[in-house]
Amino acid sequence: MVLGNDAREQQAAEAKAEVAIARARQQVAALHAELVRYGLVVWTGGNVSARVPGTDLFVIKPSGVSYDDLAPENMIVCDLDGSVVVDTPGSDRSPSSDTAAHAYVYRHMPEVGGVVHTHSTYAVAWAARGEEIPCVITGMADEFGGPIPVGPFAVIGDDSIGRGIVETLTGHRSRAVLMQNHGPFTIGATAKDAVKAAVMLEDAARTIHISRQGGDLLPIPPEAIDRLYDRYQNVYGQSTDDRR
Numbered sequence: 216m217v218l219g220n221d222a223r224e225q226q227a228a229e230a231k232a233e234v235a236i237a238r239a240r241q242q243v244a245a246l247h248a249e250l251v252r253y254g255l256v257v258w259t260g261g262n263v264s265a266r267v268p269g270t271d272l273f274v275i276k277p278s279g280v281s282y283d284d285l286a287p288e289n290m291i292v293c294d295l296d297g298s299v300v301v302d303t304p305g306s307d308r309s310p311s312s313d314t315a316a317h318a319y320v321y322r323h324m325p326e327v328g329g330v331v332h333t334h335s336t337y338a339v340a341w342a343a344r345g346e347e348i349p350c351v352i353t354g355m356a357d358e359f360g361g362p363i364p365v366g367p368f369a370v371i372g373d374d375s376i377g378r379g380i381v382e383t384l385t386g387h388r389s390r391a392v393l394m395q396n397h398g399p400f401t402i403g404a405t406a407k408d409a410v411k412a413a414v415m416l417e418d419a420a421r422t423i424h425i426s427r428q429g430g431d432l433l434p435i436p437p438e439a440i441d442r443l444y445d446r447y448q449n450v451y452g453q454s455t456d457d458r459r
Contacts, residue, residue: 232270236303239265239274239406240287246410247276247285253414255333256282262311265406266321266328271295273321277308295322297374312371319377320402324385329406331413334398337420341365342393348420351432355419356440357447360388363416368395376400388444391416 246263250256259282264275274290291310292300297318299306311317317330341348341363348363350356355363366383369375380400383392390412391401399416403409426432435443 232267232272235267235269236272236274236292237287239267240290240292240304242406243274243276243290244285244287246406247282249410250331250333250413251282253417255335255413255417257334261333262313262317262331263406263410264311264314264317264330267292268328272300273317275311275314275317277305278311280308293318313376315372315374316377316380316400319374320380323377323381324402326404327402327409329403329409331401331403331406331409332398333413333417335413335417335420337424338363338391338393338399338417339397340424341420342395342398345395347393348416348423349432349434350440351423351426351434352419353435353443354415355423356435356443357451358412358415359391359419360444360448361440363389363391363393363399363419366392366394366400368397 243263243265250261250263255261259279262276264273266273272292272294274292276285277289277291280289289305289308291305291308292303293310293314294300295318297315299310313332320327320330342365345365347365350359350362364383364387366379369379376394376397379394380392384402390403390409391399393399399413401409401412401416403412423432
């Protein structure tokens with residue numbers, strides 16, 4: 216039987232999507248190891264997700280599974296409502312308890328390609344106080360373009376956390392938010408970008424916390440923050456991928 220143009224195009228699109236899903240699974244599984252490497256998580260807490268390019272899907276880790284046991288085949292594919300896509304590897308497992316939050320971000324921030332949640336010690340300490348992290352070091356100006364804002368308190372179980380993330384970060388240069396009494400979430404153009412933001416957030420949270428123990432923090436003038444951010448985002452490094 217000879218396939219018509221529409222059928223051939225559909226087959227090609229499905230094959231392309233399968234390749235994209237497989238790549239996202241590999242990437243997300245590998246990036247979880249970076250959370251462990253940088254000491255951003257304990258036990259099974261925390262998660263990374265990645266939007267699957269060219270689809271209305273994203274990939275996220277399963278709930279309550281040891282980081283040592285994470286692999287591409289047990290990453291879970293979800294649609295943008297947070298529902299598990301059946302008949303895909305790992306679909307018999309429950310996705311991360313933060314899946315609804317990730318899904319909400321992807322639905323409302325189409326520029327976001329990756330979302331990360333960690334329980335990193337110093338960032339959580341700032342979140343427990345409901346206090347934004349002031350931009351008083353140049354590395355933070357480079358990466359976040361200003362302070363790390365605090366999002367509203369929300370309980371896991373629905374998309375309340377996602378709504379808080381979107382409301383807080385929309386129109387903000389920061390790629391990180393401290394959800395009050397909970398902890399940090401970061402976003403990025405890619406999942407790798409979001410993981411980098413999580414690493415840099417914890418570094419800034421720790422450094423500024425320690426600095427404040429010794430006395431008053433010295434502010435960076437807003438115009439200097441703007442110049443630093445512009446240089447790092449648009450000039451520094453060899454390419455966008457190298458910067459992020």
